[in-house]
Amino acid sequence: MDQDALFGPAATTPSGQPARLGHNMFDTHAGSPLAARMRPRTLDEVLGQDHLLEPGKPLRRLVEGSGEASVILYGPPGTGKTTIASLIATAMGQNFVGLSALDSGVKQVREVITQARQDAIRSERTVLFIDEVHRFSKTQQDALLAAVENRFVLLVAATTENPSFSVVSPLLSRSLLLQLKPLAEDDLKALATRALADERGIGGRVSMTPEALSQLVMLASGDARRTLTYLEAVAAAVEDGGEITPVTIKANIDRAVVRYDRDGDQHYDVVSAFIKSIRGSDVDAALHYLARMIEAGEDPRFIARRLIVHASEDIGMADPQALQVAVAAADAAALIGLPEARLPLAQATIHLATAPKSNAVYRAIGAAQADIRAGKVGHVPPHLRDGHYAGAKEMGNAVGYIYPHDQPRGVAAQQYLPDALAGAEYYQPTEFGAEKRIAEYLGRLRRLIRGK
Numbered sequence: 449m450d451q452d453a454l455f456g457p458a459a460t461t462p463s464g465q466p467a468r469l470g471h472n473m474f475d476t477h478a479g480s481p482l483a484a485r486m487r488p489r490t491l492d493e494v495l496g497q498d499h500l501l502e503p504g505k506p507l508r509r510l511v512e513g514s515g516e517a518s519v520i521l522y523g524p525p526g527t528g529k530t531t532i533a534s535l536i537a538t539a540m541g542q543n544f545v546g547l548s549a550l551d552s553g554v555k556q557v558r559e560v561i562t563q564a565r566q567d568a569i570r571s572e573r574t575v576l577f578i579d580e581v582h583r584f585s586k587t588q589q590d591a592l593l594a595a596v597e598n599r600f601v602l603l604v605a606a607t608t609e610n611p612s613f614s615v616v617s618p619l620l621s622r623s624l625l626l627q628l629k630p631l632a633e634d635d636l637k638a639l640a641t642r643a644l645a646d647e648r649g650i651g652g653r654v655s656m657t658p659e660a661l662s663q664l665v666m667l668a669s670g671d672a673r674r675t676l677t678y679l680e681a682v683a684a685a686v687e688d689g690g691e692i693t694p695v696t697i698k699a700n701i702d703r704a705v706v707r708y709d710r711d712g713d714q715h716y717d718v719v720s721a722f723i724k725s726i727r728g729s730d731v732d733a734a735l736h737y738l739a740r741m742i743e744a745g746e747d748p749r750f751i752a753r754r755l756i757v758h759a760s761e762d763i764g765m766a767d768p769q770a771l772q773v774a775v776a777a778a779d780a781a782a783l784i785g786l787p788e789a790r791l792p793l794a795q796a797t798i799h800l801a802t803a804p805k806s807n808a809v810y811r812a813i814g815a816a817q818a819d820i821r822a823g824k825v826g827h828v829p830p831h832l833r834d835g836h837y838a839g840a841k842e843m844g845n846a847v848g849y850i851y852p853h854d855q856p857r858g859v860a861a862q863q864y865l866p867d868a869l870a871g872a873e874y875y876q877p878t879e880f881g882a883e884k885r886i887a888e889y890l891g892r893l894r895r896l897i898r899g900k
Contacts, residue, residue, distance in 0.1 A: 496631035518603035523628030526671030582614035630670025752778035764809030766881030804881025826866025
């Protein structure tokens, strides 16, 4: 479940009907996690989302109780999606229902909508918060459409996945899509400092050195919840009146948790950045993204396959050895597995990132396929056809074929392409790497073959 979610299954009455919930669903007690106790109570306490909460912005109006549009909050964990939902719940009063996509079905959604219609007759607005809406099926999402469009419910949906791929288009078109950003370093420092002093949090029981604060924030990677979770862990290891130092951080937080979902946006974004860094010849960036994938537990076979594709797509004949290196790295990774597989994968990444680049192979096969799809096929010239069967010569097949090895230069002047494509030139080498040498003689080679 998204780390932003504090509640589990939708509350129900003994009859199985969804319970009418107010903002008390966000109430905390002394034993609640620090992240829950420090949840902002007002807009002034919200950090890091100024682009959405400035005066006059739709989300601010909604939080202040005057908004009308349903919203889909999209962002990584720990950016404030549930916090914003709690503030909306407070502003809207008691007509607030929270559902989790992990525990709610179409039946529960329809029950909420039925109750909301009855409340609307009494001019009461129902706010429906759905956590992890990307996990709702198409049928579940479709069940919301009429209620959202007719404003029987004000939908506040939260998702860590790109809604363009995970939310049905009709629901997207009926809602404002608002993207929350990971918190900046200064925001996380302010959050941790507030939690150290606030009576809801640590209450001044311990202090923290600036170096330790910076280290804590770095490990949190833009995640407010993780910042407070780590702070709670290290504070518990220090006696009253003590001080949290970098040594305390290292002793209690083993390593940073890489935000990476092998089935979600992080997977595709990091892989995309990996390939684009290699294509851009930035070896350091390429190694960074490789390390992120390895630390997050990405399948090394997947990484190897991307390297093989890249070796042909973006390097090709500019460095023919690139493909061999990539294939060798894939074989090595499959043979030895992680953690040692990181070495051949890193070697291949370095080779490909520093190799001369050319997409001529990619463009060449693409152009050839485009002609085929456009119907430019034609018949195989008779002299190139198979002649190894009885009657082939009588049909004119293989008659007139010139064997290149019998020619002084090893090249025969004869037509190879079908008549419809005579003169086509798909492969256009660049001036980079080994392709520069190919470019120098390819023109002469084509002229010899075509007798020009």
